[in-house]
Amino acid sequence: MLDSSVYVSSGVLMDRIHSEEYFMNHPEAAVANAGHKRGVKHRGVRFPNIEIRDAAIEAVKKADIIGYCLSVHNMDAGKLTEIVFEKNNIKPLFVYDAYIRRVIMVSQKNKFEKMLSGRKILLISTMAEEVSNRWRKSFKRD
Template sequence: MKSKVTLRRKKSMVKRRTRKFNKRTLRKKIGFFSRHRYPQSNEFTRDKIKTHRPDAAQLTCSELLDKIIEALEEKKPLSVVSVGQTESFIMSQYTLYSHREILRDPETLKANEGVTTGLQHRGIRLPNKLARVEAVEAVRQADIVGYNTIIPSGALAEKVFEVHNIKPKYVFEAFLRRVMMYSQKEKFESMLGGRKILLISSIADQVKDSMDKNLKPKLGFDVVGSISINSFEEIPMVKEKVADYDFDLCLIAAGINAVILAPFIAQTYQKVAIDMGGGLSSLATGEMLACKWMTKRIGLDKLMGM
């Protein structure tokens, strides 16, 4: 007959084994659900993805405007978007960045401050999976895609293109949008001249007033409408309002929202839609919207000559 001490020892061993099994099983379950709900991408994973230029023709500023003017003259749809640092980050949610990394990233902190104007305006709160899905599909559909081809932040855009299998036909340096009205003045004015123009931006009314006052007498265009947008959630409302206007050219500045809207407008209404970004501010103020990347890292002379 077994002693009571031996029985107690066996029971204790069984409890310890059960406890270990339960902890191990729980960790596995947590890992399973975590991986499926929030893919565990991290910096190491991002570094493993090689960056390379898309197999696309890179347009100069002059060539970009030629494409736009040609589409306007022939009344063909055309969408031009730009994937900057913020747009790249939004498109990399849960693919190149894990949930924890997204929450800690400076882009998320900036976006969630809720600034509604200026360079700090993001027009979205993060994380946002729906924005990622819509932006990825929009860039796939865009006819011409801009991104930072010179400064280091462009590497993330190239990784995003690789991960999502985005293969643009044409690309251009995104900062050209801020100088094109100065470096290619004649072609830029030809793009606007005699057109029916729709503006979409948080500063749309300000841009309209400035264009009517400073450019309309010379170029004879008609700004048929200005639609204000401040956040991602307003996209459905903007899509509905666009239907109220008869226009040839739509100029948009709304961050990631512009990326989503431009291909939709081009395809739905068979028009030319351009994500102008900071370039639209130049039309409002009459001054170039410059930053340290343009003046110190790239150089204005280089941009003006591209």
């Protein structure tokens, strides 16, 4: 479940869509390099980091379901995600608008559980471990 800031903050854009100079001057790169340990400004890595970029691309390629911003289609949201997909030959089985993730998790719990059942799930978030633990407990999964 990704948004475009994740692409910037994981380095997926570097050298494949934008130059390293462009990437390193992006506000998200400055936030990532600030070293926040948790919270909305936490990015988890510092840049440049080609190893993380390549690992992020491979992880996204393996995901069955990817959420990204479909309702906003510009270079900070959905359009950027689609360019990343095309440049990296990423073809998810299912996509959904990331804005609905909280709604479907709560109001359509059975549908959400069925959608995720048997799928490989990549969580990119400062709260990924907590969300994973909650899902495992809620859905009784390993």
